[in-house]
Amino acid sequence: SLFFGSLVLTLSTVAHQVIQSIVILVLLLQTAFWGNALITFSLEHYKKQRLGKDASEATTVVALGFIGKLLLFSIIILLALENLGIDITALVTGLGIGGIAVALAIQSILSDLFASLSIVLDKPFVLGDFIIIDDYLGTVEHIGLKTTRVRSLSGEQLIFANNDLLKSRIRNYKRMYERRVIFSLGVTYQTPYEKLSAIPGMIQDIIKKQEQIRFDRAHFKSYGNFSLNFEIVYWIQNADYNIYMDIHQTINLEIYRKFAEEGIEFAFPTQTIFIEQDREPPGK
Known part of the structure; x- marks a missing residue:
């Protein structure tokens, strides 16, 4: 209504541009809310259908939801900045060393995130599998975005970074048929x-x-x-x-x-000792 009202009223160019920018920002914000709700609804619906068949799908849903929402809000923010007259190309270029520092800081987080996607898509193991990782063994309890948790035979919980986990040699005993x-x-x-x-x-x-x-x-x-x-x-x-x-x-x-x-006897460690007694010299 504000936008259509500005078309009827006689306003200055600056006022018209301000109203137009506000309207576009509101539309972008509403689009972000709708997109977020759509992603959440779609993934929840998918989770209800698949979670009973494979519990590890929960991690896939969380990871896909995180990536989808990250892309959505990134696009919305870039469009909003462009609407405000900010040169996006110059902004990205101006980040320079700061952007590189941020990228290096989140490198491990992103590597674990993509490793979790690799785990749930490739399925080297799923929840409930008994696995051995190097010298550690236990049952998989949780596959998260950054870590995987394994319950050891002695009771404690072992936590592995997903990226480190994929670099290890894993033996999955749950998939042993014989x-x-x-x-x-x-x-x-x-x-x-x-x-x-x-x-x-x-x-x-x-x-x-x-x-x-x-x-x-x-x-x-x-x-x-x-x-x-x-x-x-x-x-x-x-x-x-x-x-x-x-x-x-x-x-x-x-x-x-x-x-x-x-009447067959099992063997156990034994040692037989033969003692030879000295003999008397001949002629005595």
């Missing part, structure tokens, strides 16, 4: 040949009786300092660590029971 188990055992050197040759078959029968198991091999591997060593390999068709431990415990107990029945 777990390869390899273990060894040793029996005494006094074990008879017949029982020694029967051990691989005994172990194979024990392992094959377990569920979710794929037997690989059992071999007499080597002669140790105090034991005859066997190496056993099998696969558990489940990535859950607790299930692995339950199955492996059952196998160990069954091997112990079977060896006790067959």
Whole structure:
């Protein structure tokens, strides 16, 4: 109404320009509010549809919302400055060293921001995954714009900068479809040949009786300092660590029971010392 009123009234050129500038600024401000509301509504709608399927989408929504609003308000501010008669090109050029300093100051923030986008888009891991990062391990609890938080097995929360996280070697155990188990055992050197040759078959029968198991091999591997060593390999068709431990415990107990029945002794570190007594010289 102010703008249309200025068209009817006879005003000076300066007054007309002031009114026009005010109207344009108000329109730009209203556009910013509408754009902000549109971005928020669109992302919230997307979040409700996708969040139940993949919890890590929440970070994508936050990151996209941040970037979208940053671009929107940057454009609005530049248009407002131009409407006020400020030379945008000269302003940007005049920033000079100050602009470079600001860019360097926010470099780490921006690198972590883009790293978070890389994590949620490429999905090397998602919320709930059990991962190992160098010497640290735990369950992913939160993927943020700057940091990722991991709950360790001992209970404390580990916090990693997203940019540093992508530079690390990550092992994701949640995506392990099968777990390869390899273990060894040793029996005494006094074990008879017949029982020694029967051990691989005994172990194979024990392992094959377990569920979710794929037997690989059992071999007499080597002669140790105090034991005859066997190496056993099998696969558990489940990535859950607790299930692995339950199955492996059952196998160990069954091997112990079977060896006790067959009279096969497990080896343990021993040392045999031979003492040679001095003999009397001949003729005495």
